Structure formats: structure tokens, C-alpha cells
Amino acid sequence: MALIPTHRPRRNRKSEVIRNMVQETTLSVHDFIYPVFLIEGENKTIEVTSMPGIQRFTADRLLDEIGACVDLGIKSFAPFPSIDDRLKDRLAQESHNPDGLYTRTIAQIKKAFPDVVIMSDVAMDPYSSDGHDGIVDPDSGEILNDATLEVLGQMALAQARAGADIIGPSDMMDGRVAWIRDVLDRNAFSHVSIMSYTAKYASAFYGPFRDALGSAPKKGDKKSYQMNPANRREALRELALDEQEGADMVMIKPALSYLDVIREVRNHTQLPVTAYNVSGEYAMVKAAAQNGWVDGERTMMEVLMSIKRAGADAILTYFAKEAAAVLRRG
Numbered sequence: 001m002a003l004i005p006t007h008r009p010r011r012n013r014k015s016e017v018i019r020n021m022v023q024e025t026t027l028s029v030h031d032f033i034y035p036v037f038l039i040e041g042e043n044k045t046i047e048v049t050s051m052p053g054i055q056r057f058t059a060d061r062l063l064d065e066i067g068a069c070v071d072l073g074i075k076s077f078a079p080f081p082s083i084d085d086r087l088k089d090r091l092a093q094e095s096h097n098p099d100g101l102y103t104r105t106i107a108q109i110k111k112a113f114p115d116v117v118i119m120s121d122v123a124m125d126p127y128s129s130d131g132h133d134g135i136v137d138p139d140s141g142e143i144l145n146d147a148t149l150e151v152l153g154q155m156a157l158a159q160a161r162a163g164a165d166i167i168g169p170s171d172m173m174d175g176r177v178a179w180i181r182d183v184l185d186r187n188a189f190s191h192v193s194i195m196s197y198t199a200k201y202a203s204a205f206y207g208p209f210r211d212a213l214g215s216a217p218k219k220g221d222k223k224s225y226q227m228n229p230a231n232r233r234e235a236l237r238e239l240a241l242d243e244q245e246g247a248d249m250v251m252i253k254p255a256l257s258y259l260d261v262i263r264e265v266r267n268h269t270q271l272p273v274t275a276y277n278v279s280g281e282y283a284m285v286k287a288a289a290q291n292g293w294v295d296g297e298r299t300m301m302e303v304l305m306s307i308k309r310a311g312a313d314a315i316l317t318y319f320a321k322e323a324a325a326v327l328r329r330g
């Protein structure tokens, strides 16, 4: 006897109008924070070989790029600087130079585009001669947590003075959110937000980013401060601490291999949750698309939608400009 199905979920998929009517998650240009790479000099762009379509910009060219993005509706940017090796030292002193490349450029962007939101990066690696996010003890090779907090506080303050709207500590030192909050508040920057890299994993997916900035560790790895990819509960512990310490928004990084962590964090906090769709995730989609192995545009949109479905309110993504163009086209 042939069994006739009594439940037919396909009825809700039978036409585009019905599919749109019951769609649970939507993607909008407002969801995007665009990470952009900054280099010293004038009127120059250099492509990141391992990130097809992504450039490093001199400040003047970055202003043009931001203008083009604003026309597409992208209003939030996360700049990262590529610092000349001669300016790096073990204490990352260039990181809080008020006339440094990074702070100068943030001020220029805010002057040219007052409405644009700048999320600045706090971590020592772009300025550290050791290529680490914290101070390396020259004898033991250990990362010195509490001494690093001093540097991070000065860095955050310099960025706030330059006009940063959101401070994004990506260093994973213990206690940094409370430390930075205190420094900002004591210096009349209580209006400046903190988006904490709450669960940042020691991931292989950061490779192309380190190429772009020349920021790879000279020795060792980042496993004594970034999280073990095997751990999920630990992300909730970091979340509880970041909430206590005063984070305004929390972030999970990377995104694609950590969708379960995004969902877990979403279910445990009332704070906005963001996710960083990192360089290696971008590179994988681009490489496969260039080989004709996947449809690049559809894969990109599916990746971004999945990160939102997992529970992210906003996404840091190198796809921002391309995806904004797709969304505009409708």
C-alpha cells in the first residue's frame, strides 16, 4: 500500500513569493563592517596575492575606496595598518604614536566622512618586532599579559583621540576590556564603544591577513592567548568576562568553522553579536571560484547568510563591497 505524505513542507517552497514570505533570515548592507588594509605612501594600491580582489591602500586611495563603499551603502570600516619594519619594536611603541600612519588616517577618514563608523584594532602585532599581539619576554619567550595591558590602553587612547568610534581589542590578553574601558572613561572617551574579540581562536584561517600586513609571529604561535579550536564552553567563559568588563558588543572569529560558537554565544547574551569572516575564508571561496569549482557569487551570499542565521547581528567581511553590489542589484 502506497503511503501518501500527510505533511508537505514543500508547499512553503512552491513559489518565489512564498519562499520570500517565509524566509527567516535576511542580509542587508547595514550588517557589514568592511576590514581594509592601509599602507604608507601616496597614490598606491597593492593587491594582496592570497586575497584576490583585496588591495592595500595608501591613505589617499583609501579615502576614495571608502567613498565608493559609502555610495554602495557600506558605512562601517575596520582599518588595519601595514607598518614599515623599521618602525617595529618589541614594545610596539609606534602603535600609540598620535602622528602614526594608523591614527593619522583614522582622523582623515572621520574628517572626510563624519558619519562613517571606524572600528579600530587594538593588538600589538602590526607594530611588534616579534609579530605577537603582546609583549614577548626576551628570556622566556612568554607573552607578558599585564605589561601588555599598558600598551593596549595607550593604543586605544590614541585611536579614540584620532576619532575611532569603536575600539576592537583583538589581542586576547586577560582583562583587556576592563583595562581599556577604564582608560577611555578616565580620558573623557566614555562615548567610545568596545567591540571585544570575545572568542578568537588560534586559527589557520588568518594566513592571508598575516601576508597582507607582514605580521606573522617571528617565533612560536599564538596558542597561549588565542583559543583552542576544540573548545566551545571556553567561549562562554570569555563572554561572561567581557560582559562583566563592559564590552558593548562581542565577536566570534573566525566565523565559518565556528557557526556553533556564534549560535551558543547568541543564546547566552543580550549584547549584539558579530562574527569575523576572516581572510582564509575569503581566500577559499575566491580560489575555488577562480577555478570554476564553485559559483563565487552564490557561495559568497550563502556564506554571509549562514553567518547571520547562526546568530550574528553584523559581519566583518572582505566580501562587503561585492555583496553590497549584489544586494543593490536585488
Ligand code: PBG
Binding pocket: 121, 122, 123, 124, 125, 133, 170, 171, 205, 206, 207, 208, 209, 210, 222, 277, 278, 279, 280
Ligand atoms: C591580529 C589580528 C589577526 C586578524 C585580525 N587581527 C590575525 C592574527 O591574530 O594573527 C585576522 C583577520 C583575518 O584573517 O582576516 N591581532
